[in-house]
Amino acid sequence: MILNLIDKFALGKYGKWFGLLSRLILGGVLFAAGWLKIFTPAKSQMAVRAYEVLPISLANFLGIFLPWFEVGLGVLLILGIAVRLSAFFGGALMVVFIAAISQAWARGLSIDCGCFGGGGTVDPSETKYLSEILRDTGLALLGLYLFRYPLTRFAVEKFTKTQGA
Amino acid sequence: MATSSSGGDKFTRNLVIGMVALVVVVGASFSYFGSKGSTTAAIPSSVSKDDGYGIVFNADVPNVPTIDIYEDFQCPVCARFEAINGITLEKAIEEKKAKVVYHVLSFLGTESILAANAAACASDEDKFLAFHKAFYANQPAENAGAIDATFLKSIGAAIGIDSPKFAACVDNGGYSDWVKNVAEAGAKANVNSTPTVFVNGKELDRNTEYFNVEAFTKAIAG
Numbered sequence: 158m159i160l161n162l163i164d165k166f167a168l169g170k171y172g173k174w175f176g177l178l179s180r181l182i183l184g185g186v187l188f189a190a191g192w193l194k195i196f197t198p199a200k201s202q203m204a205v206r207a208y209e210v211l212p213i214s215l216a217n218f219l220g221i222f223l224p225w226f227e228v229g230l231g232v233l234l235i236l237g238i239a240v241r242l243s244a245f246f247g248g249a250l251m252v253v254f255i256a257a258i259s260q261a262w263a264r265g266l267s268i269d270c271g272c273f274g275g276g277g278t279v280d281p282s283e284t285k286y287l288s289e290i291l292r293d294t295g296l297a298l299l300g301l302y303l304f305r306y307p308l309t310r311f312a313v314e315k316f317t318k319t320q321g322a
Numbered sequence: 323m324a325t326s327s328s329g330g331d332k333f334t335r336n337l338v339i340g341m342v343a344l345v346v347v348v349g350a351s352f353s354y355f356g357s358k359g360s361t362t363a364a365i366p367s368s369v370s371k372d373d374g375y376g377i378v379f380n381a382d383v384p385n386v387p388t389i390d391i392y393e394d395f396q397c398p399v400c401a402r403f404e405a406i407n408g409i410t411l412e413k414a415i416e417e418k419k420a421k422v423v424y425h426v427l428s429f430l431g432t433e434s435i436l437a438a439n440a441a442a443c444a445s446d447e448d449k450f451l452a453f454h455k456a457f458y459a460n461q462p463a464e465n466a467g468a469i470d471a472t473f474l475k476s477i478g479a480a481i482g483i484d485s486p487k488f489a490a491c492v493d494n495g496g497y498s499d500w501v502k503n504v505a506e507a508g509a510k511a512n513v514n515s516t517p518t519v520f521v522n523g524k525e526l527d528r529n530t531e532y533f534n535v536e537a538f539t540k541a542i543a544g
Binding site for chain 1: 338353429509510512513
């Protein structure tokens, strides 16, 4: 029922405009998040390590690679190229972030998510897990929408067939 | 759902995807190799490779605890830590009650690298602790452009370093490769915050032992 409604909306008059908005929000956030971290790789590595999930060497690798990956996904989404693919990775990344933040919260770590630079251990009063999770949930949903309805306004890449056909 | 695109568009699509992928891979590689340490880096005196390239005091005193201190010269909490515990640490060093290793990290940015380099230059003049103390007492705002060679030399002058060697060392940034080595070792040691203090390899309790001079004194007694 709800899916039908979403389908109706997405294929209706405003669907592609909402798609454009989703692209710009998800892409813009990914681009900004990556950009703010690529110039301080040591700090970004620290932020990944602070989740205490991955082996140190892998965390250090991700701390360097992730910001560039985010920038790349952001560019593709903003331009509107390979929307389905980049929305999939963007959304999946958000799901991973939500899982990582949740486990940190559940284990009682006090860290900053390091989403937009920063990160690492912080004072327990400075954690904001709930708002971080809610934000990433919203972004993940936008990714899901774009994955299902990748045809949007003002995308560089044009399609020959129509969406949902 | 349609995903097929027209011929010319497909070319553009693949071109852009390829370019973006290339930028990501090249950029990440640059970050990786740019932050990697080097085994041939010039190393200040009193630095021990085996102690994570830290600046070591009382390296040869037997049967005392080892205190590893990780900090970033730009970190405000480190200035607070120094204000509270600096004297205790200096005393422990002077009385040979502990082996103390200072790891000057630089994750806050380029100005941290400049400051760490200058601290290494001061170490060559046997003035690391004095430099450390004077710097934190005058710590400028983070990445505001205030930490430059002029500022760092003025800190040196304030603690009585007037050698041209120090000035040249600060100007040339001759120890910046070493600063990378310290950062890399800190990353491997899983240091995720500054300041971070280990006593005999065990991290102190951030909630109780960092900013209370009695608790800290007790903790570093080993």
